[in-house]
Amino acid sequence: MAGMAVRREGNDRPPATPSRRKPTINDVAQLAGVSFGTVSRVLNDAPDVSASTRERVLQIIKDIGYRRNRAATALVTSRSTSIGILSDGSPRFGPVGTLLALENVARKKGYAATVISVEKPYEESVQAALDSLDDTGVGGIIVIAPVVDMAAAVWNATCRVPVEMIAAGASSTPNVFTYSENQELGARLATQHLIDLGHRDIAHIAGSMDWFDGRVRKRGWEATLRDAGLEPGLCVEGDWSPKWAYETGLRLVREEKVPQAIFAASDHTALGLIRAFTENGIRVPDDVSIVGFDDVEGSDYFLPPLTTVRQDFNALALMSTEVLLGAMEGRDVDRTPIPPTLVVRDSARQASSRK
Amino acid sequence: MAGMAVRREGNDRPPATPSRRKPTINDVAQLAGVSFGTVSRVLNDAPDVSASTRERVLQIIKDIGYRRNRAATALVTSRSTSIGILSDGSPRFGPVGTLLALENVARKKGYAATVISVEKPYEESVQAALDSLDDTGVGGIIVIAPVVDMAAAVWNATCRVPVEMIAAGASSTPNVFTYSENQELGARLATQHLIDLGHRDIAHIAGSMDWFDGRVRKRGWEATLRDAGLEPGLCVEGDWSPKWAYETGLRLVREEKVPQAIFAASDHTALGLIRAFTENGIRVPDDVSIVGFDDVEGSDYFLPPLTTVRQDFNALALMSTEVLLGAMEGRDVDRTPIPPTLVVRDSARQASSRK
DNA sequence: GAAGCTTCCGTGAACGTTTACGGTACTTAG
């Protein structure tokens, strides 16, 4: 027999370094002179354990730094203490803010958050992501789905655990329920502000119609105008980028179609517009009033400081976690969307009397 | 014989509700007519299973949608398939970009990412976060520690699994090793650019010295100047906010100490500065050249478009995951930091001949 | 046609918990 085995020396010696091993419930039990059952009871603060014993066990636990093995617990109880967060990969402002806030409130409720992000061909990536989240044993999933295609993929996907989608203005289905901020209201606030300032010719430089945010903001703009008896003015749809907005602004200047007032679908859109106008001697807000949406960091120091709409991501996160946990635990909770607020700065001004 | 108990039929009939229950390795085995051991072998594509059997098992797995229970696997192998990401709660540009990128490459390597963020009194929150990450069974932890206090907390904390810290210019300790981008180089690039443009009076409007980024960027500025035989000019330390920068800019104007050229510690800092100068008739870049740092979204559409330094978060994430995984698996990998790049736009210009 | 290899597969134990059940020792009532 060819002598050369050796290579795989692994027989049965995991505890090479006994120190490094994580203490188990048995270690605690032994030290405390009780059975592991008793330790388990104090861990889950169940009844049927005397005060003195409880005390002693607790002390030992602290001393040796025992921590309950979550995998083992999950295995036997098959209920979980974590939620999954599914996000698209874009580092755009909204999604990221939501993500962080979400983790925060989940943790405060005793849930760990495992996140996963998906990319462009959503059909497969979303289902795969949902599956692997399921694998890790999450009890529920929140998906941040700003773009329509992604939401569609979520609707078509199947998943054992409850799925909640944060998507502005999208509708719930039997499988996945939806929650969001009331961005349409945000758009209404912005547009109304412009109307209140005396403007009549109010354009919308929109975001991408592939995004819920883009659709909903446009809808809000349009509806407000109609409600006020005004005809919706110019509307051009873009892609959120300052670059596109800049070029659009340039075109407007060239064609002499610069409107009196503009509701820009995002702060970055506003940024591009402002540059295009300013470079051509058209002053904001003197010649054209602009209000943005997002209140990104720094928007208060744009030139001019931007009047814009702010969403409350913390409130959003709080509510939506509440809603998900409710679904997981069989409760039913209120689901009215969060209202954004208008923050008034210097980029929109009273309409001049001319016209 | 007893006409059918019904109620709890569970002796060996798991499929009470065949639908909702998650299939196990045993279900697969039964359907395939093999033992669970064999199924396990095909799952881990171990040898010792015939092609035909493998085929059949694989098919069944697909048919009934079996997915391996991670908790059970983790329990028995005690090696993990997830990493923890610890971040500070700030939605500042750098940290968030890193976070997303990190998850992305981790997933591509087959690891799930559970994230947790900590807040201000770091001493306790960091240790708690590390612990609860450990609880969830991560194999290693990457902490994004932009601020010095947080890093200190990490240094003082104890943790069983490898901890890697992403902190610009911080040093490694026995317990936690550090990795980062070479931000000092970034600062040097920016400063050198200004020198090359012919400027001699180059100030630094710095970030917060509570942040590594602030410290390192200042150091780079100072070193470059000295290397060029120039005396470092004005340096004032702030807090990254456009607001503070704006006020600082105003003060400079009032005291008539506006320098010829400025290396701003961040794009947002630059933003505040620019507004202060512009509002007072001091033109950028005609009267003062400014270069920023970060290349935040939209900085190409500031007024003027900002010359700045861009970090490659994807590369950072790729490398640091590589490094962590290396540590977890006992490999040793290269750890040279990533170089940022200078992106030249319009906010810095050739020095005028005067002076 | 028995010895020795391969190749494939089944079995049992273990991982660290939770949970239901059972048991002891004390207390109290009759």
Place this chain on the structure above:
DNA sequence: CTAAGTACCGTAAACGTTCACGGAAGCTTC
């Protein structure tokens, strides 16, 4: 003094895997 509680606590089984062993065929080889 016995019966029935009560207050504690121990035990066994189960959760869904992985892994080391061992064993049964089938194929060579003499």
